[in-house]
Amino acid sequence: MLSLKAYHVFESIFRFGSITDASKHINVSQPAMTQSLLKLEAALGVGLFDRKKGMAPTKASKIFHTHIETGLAHLRTAVGVCAAKEEKANPHLYRQISLSQLKCLHATFEGGSFKSAAQSCGLTLPTVHRSFRSLEALLGVKLAETRPNSVRRNTEGEIFYNWTKLAFREFRQAQSDLDGWKGSYRETFTVGALPLVQSSILPKAVLAFSQEFPHVTVAVFDGTYQSMVRQMQRGEIDFIIGALRGEGLAEHIEQVPLFDDELIVISRVGHPLTKLRTITKRDLAAYPWVMPRKGSPSRAYFDRFYDDLGRSSELQYPIETGSFSLLRCLLQESDRLSVISAQQAHYELSSKQLSKVDYALDQSTRTIGYSHRSGWQNSLPQKRFLQLLS
Numbered sequence: 001m002l003s004l005k006a007y008h009v010f011e012s013i014f015r016f017g018s019i020t021d022a023s024k025h026i027n028v029s030q031p032a033m034t035q036s037l038l039k040l041e042a043a044l045g046v047g048l049f050d051r052k053k054g055m056a057p058t059k060a061s062k063i064f065h066t067h068i069e070t071g072l073a074h075l076r077t078a079v080g081v082c083a084a085k086e087e088k089a090n091p092h093l094y095r096q097i098s099l100s101q102l103k104c105l106h107a108t109f110e111g112g113s114f115k116s117a118a119q120s121c122g123l124t125l126p127t128v129h130r131s132f133r134s135l136e137a138l139l140g141v142k143l144a145e146t147r148p149n150s151v152r153r154n155t156e157g158e159i160f161y162n163w164t165k166l167a168f169r170e171f172r173q174a175q176s177d178l179d180g181w182k183g184s185y186r187e188t189f190t191v192g193a194l195p196l197v198q199s200s201i202l203p204k205a206v207l208a209f210s211q212e213f214p215h216v217t218v219a220v221f222d223g224t225y226q227s228m229v230r231q232m233q234r235g236e237i238d239f240i241i242g243a244l245r246g247e248g249l250a251e252h253i254e255q256v257p258l259f260d261d262e263l264i265v266i267s268r269v270g271h272p273l274t275k276l277r278t279i280t281k282r283d284l285a286a287y288p289w290v291m292p293r294k295g296s297p298s299r300a301y302f303d304r305f306y307d308d309l310g311r312s313s314e315l316q317y318p319i320e321t322g323s324f325s326l327l328r329c330l331l332q333e334s335d336r337l338s339v340i341s342a343q344q345a346h347y348e349l350s351s352k353q354l355s356k357v358d359y360a361l362d363q364s365t366r367t368i369g370y371s372h373r374s375g376w377q378n379s380l381p382q383k384r385f386l387q388l389l390s
Contacts, residue, residue: 071170078163104131162234169235188217192228194242200346205388258390263364265357285309290338293322
């Protein structure tokens with residue numbers, strides 16, 4: 001990642017089409033603008049403007065600009081939210097922030113202390129502390145509650161951290177897109193994987209993708225939907241794959257459908273129910289169950305289905321888990337039953353580790369797709385990966 005000053009200079013020249021006008025807009029001398037642009041072009045290995053046409057953007061410039069513009073907008077939002085309490089907030093304040101200040105802030109929040117940040121950044125403790133305090137002074141707000149051995153971000157710090165992390169993600173993507181345009185895709189993108197896609201859909205897509213893009217790294221994260229949404233909102237995850245949510249969608253999150261999937265009833269191999277030709281609700285009610293984690297799309301269906309079975313309250317209550325490995329063991333070691341996605345249990349069913357109970361669940365079709373941040377722009381490799389999923 002290059003300097004923020006270079007990004008401001010580039011974006012301003014791109015917008016105004018003139019170093020003279022851009023210089024006036026961001027209050028930087030023309031010689032300094034020219035020098036900063038030349039350094040940026042040298043670092044990127046491409047020409048960003050056609051000087052013969054009055055600083056007309058080149059193809060490389062247009063590719064690079066897309067994410068730089070978005071990244072600077074995120075930075076402007078971060079500063080604007082924190083400085084909103086100021087009656088005469090400087091609209092150009094975000095241009096005064098340095099890359100080193102943001103790196104120290106991120107390292108401090110992620111490590112939980114100035115000492116950890118100093119070790120992570122390879123700087124002295126006083127340098128990190130001074131950088132953090134200078135940023136707070138510039139913004140005019142406190143970003144964290146500090147104690148002798150720890151730093152905990154407050155509300156303003158959380159907002160500022162999230163938006164600036166998003167800005168960093170855009171700056172990195174700008175470089176990756178430019179490298180791809182030059183014929184060398186070497187980016188890393190992160191995928192949040194909900195349990196439903198981990199055993200069949202995702203592995204197949206990752207393996208097929210790696211054949212087409214051998215130098216692009218796909219980093220896969222798992223966790224609860226809520227935790228991964230928080231990571232996605234600050235740019236640590238690019239998109240989340242799994243069952244789409246019908247209600248309670250987080251702010252600034254959008255969903256894209258890919259295909260439909262159905263829920264099925266599963267059991268251990270050799271379960272008494274697998275030997276019956278016809279299975280009724282009464283048969284299902286005779287056995288204990290394992291239910292999905294609360295808050296998951298399949299849990300809402302399970303609750304309605306289980307209530308409809310009319311099991312006596314004197315019988316064993318269901319066990320709740322969001323761990324598929326635990327679910328598999330619970331089923332294999334007992335006569336318990338569970339409701340699960342057909343895709344999620346694909347490997348266990350095909351390898352005969354578990355069995356499908358021949359009972360059709362009514363209206364259990366769910367839409368599988370991916371969630372992403374509003375305004376997210378996927379790269380060519382990311383676009384191809386999503387095509388492979390469907």
